[in-house]
Amino acid sequence: MAGPAGTSHGYARPAHERSAVIDLEAIRHNVRRLAAAAEPAKVMAVVKADAYGHGAVPVARAALEAGASWLGVAHISEALALRAAGIEAPLLAWLHTPESNFGAAVAAGVDIGCSGWELEQIVAAAREQERPARVHLKVDTGLGRNGATVEVWDRLVGDAVEYQDQGLLRVVGIFSHLAVADEPERPETDDQLAAFREVLAIAEDAGVDPEVRHLANTPATLSRPDTHFDLVRAGLGIYGLSPFEGQTSAELGLRPAMTLRTVVSHCKDVHSGQGVSYGFNYHTAGESTLGLIPLGYADGVPRVATGGPVRVEGITYPVVGRIAMDQMVIDLGPLDVSRGGHSVLGAEAVLFGDGADGGPTADDWARAAGTNNYEIVTRISPRVPRTYINESPLSGAPGEKPATGATAPETPAP
Numbered sequence: 001m002a003g004p005a006g007t008s009h010g011y012a013r014p015a016h017e018r019s020a021v022i023d024l025e026a027i028r029h030n031v032r033r034l035a036a037a038a039e040p041a042k043v044m045a046v047v048k049a050d051a052y053g054h055g056a057v058p059v060a061r062a063a064l065e066a067g068a069s070w071l072g073v074a075h076i077s078e079a080l081a082l083r084a085a086g087i088e089a090p091l092l093a094w095l096h097t098p099e100s101n102f103g104a105a106v107a108a109g110v111d112i113g114c115s116g117w118e119l120e121q122i123v124a125a126a127r128e129q130e131r132p133a134r135v136h137l138k139v140d141t142g143l144g145r146n147g148a149t150v151e152v153w154d155r156l157v158g159d160a161v162e163y164q165d166q167g168l169l170r171v172v173g174i175f176s177h178l179a180v181a182d183e184p185e186r187p188e189t190d191d192q193l194a195a196f197r198e199v200l201a202i203a204e205d206a207g208v209d210p211e212v213r214h215l216a217n218t219p220a221t222l223s224r225p226d227t228h229f230d231l232v233r234a235g236l237g238i239y240g241l242s243p244f245e246g247q248t249s250a251e252l253g254l255r256p257a258m259t260l261r262t263v264v265s266h267c268k269d270v271h272s273g274q275g276v277s278y279g280f281n282y283h284t285a286g287e288s289t290l291g292l293i294p295l296g297y298a299d300g301v302p303r304v305a306t307g308g309p310v311r312v313e314g315i316t317y318p319v320v321g322r323i324a325m326d327q328m329v330i331d332l333g334p335l336d337v338s339r340g341g342h343s344v345l346g347a348e349a350v351l352f353g354d355g356a357d358g359g360p361t362a363d364d365w366a367r368a369a370g371t372n373n374y375e376i377v378t379r380i381s382p383r384v385p386r387t388y389i390n391e392s393p394l395s396g397a398p399g400e401k402p403a404t405g406a407t408a409p410e411t412p413a414p
């Protein structure tokens with residue numbers, strides 16, 4: 001029976017109040033675009049960090065439908081969540097600690113990135129599970145993070161070959177990660193590529209014949225065919241965002257998949273000189289109307305991003321005053337709401353979307369916050385319900401779904 005708010009459970013649907021709307025057709029389009037750029041190399045869809053905030057399971061399914069053949073995550077726990085959702089595609093996890101559950105990874109057929117120290121733990125897990133581990137050896141060609149240094153590479157390869165001969169593991173892949181591919185004019189990508197070719201030759205001499213050699217991220221997929229090898233690991237581009245300063249998503253043939261929206265939650269006339277939000281960093285210049293936008297830094301909107309754009313009824317307004325935990329303010333100019341003027345209470349407010357209609361984008365918010373577009377979408381918090389549009393018949397019915405860790409319906413109906 002319908003509840004008091006016309007819903008089956010008696011709660012208002014929180015996604016009507018605020019949501020991150022994920023267009024799964026945009027995800028599929030972007031995967032097809034990246035696959036065409038990568039061809040003949042295959043595409044690994046990088047869905048770590050809950051698919052950069054878009055929702056790992058629905059994005060993984062959409063990416064696989066559109067032609068991605070692999071999935072990539074940072075943590076084994078992220079990989080296990082995908083397996084628990086019934087996703088059986090080849091799946092690599094590459095960032096571990098001595099506490100990581102290598103046994104569960106081997107049991108679930110999750111490929112494990114190995115930079116060196118993990119090898120003994122992976123082999124122990126394979127013995128325990130009585131099943132060979134699937135391993136991708138990682139080399140540090142210059143980024144200075146994970147991966148074996150070139151100096152110790154032969155030893156890692158030698159040890160891996162020994163364990164492979166004993167049937168304890170299979171070297172499925174060899175990989176490295178690029179540091180500056182988003183700045184195509186920089187020479188270091190050439191150095192990393194040369195180092196990668198060298199370590200591949202060493203591995204080959206040692207008798208390793210991996211199924212996949214992989215180096216490229218999104219910017220390299222789009223700008224450096226010589227880095228593609230057998231597989232590209234694409235994250236940002238799948239979400240439709242540009243990795244290049246000065247080149248838009250549209251110029252790259254990509255479609256931003258996330259729209260962050262809410263509704264105006266208060267609209268009132270104020271006198272000239274009205275201070276706005278904590279610290280009074282903004283005062284109205286004349287009689288004006290303020291619109292309250294019920295999203296704040298607890299929802300993942302950066303606190304430092306005053307000036308970030310909010311689109312209401314086709315007009316884009318900058319946020320004025322400090323962004324607070326739950327809310328922010330736009331100055332609408334004099335609407336004379338109290339004298340019967342037009343109120344925008346309840347009107348949709350879009351912080352960012354695909355930008356197709358000239359509306360604001362995640363890139364605009366990145367500029368306002370002094371960060372990159374990766375961080376803007378990834379940090380949208382679990383308090384914001386994710387909703388999905390353009391789901392394919394294969395992935396289930398469209399509708400509202402909580403993101404990983406999302407809160408339960410928040411608003412008891414009146």
Ligand SMILES: Cc1ncc(COP(=O)(O)O)c(C=O)c1O
Pocket residue numbers: 046094177216217218219233234235236237243
């Ligand atoms: C190892 C690795 N490969 C690939 C990617 C995907 O990079 P991008 O989002 O630039 O495509 C990441 C993300 O940071 C990564 O850590």
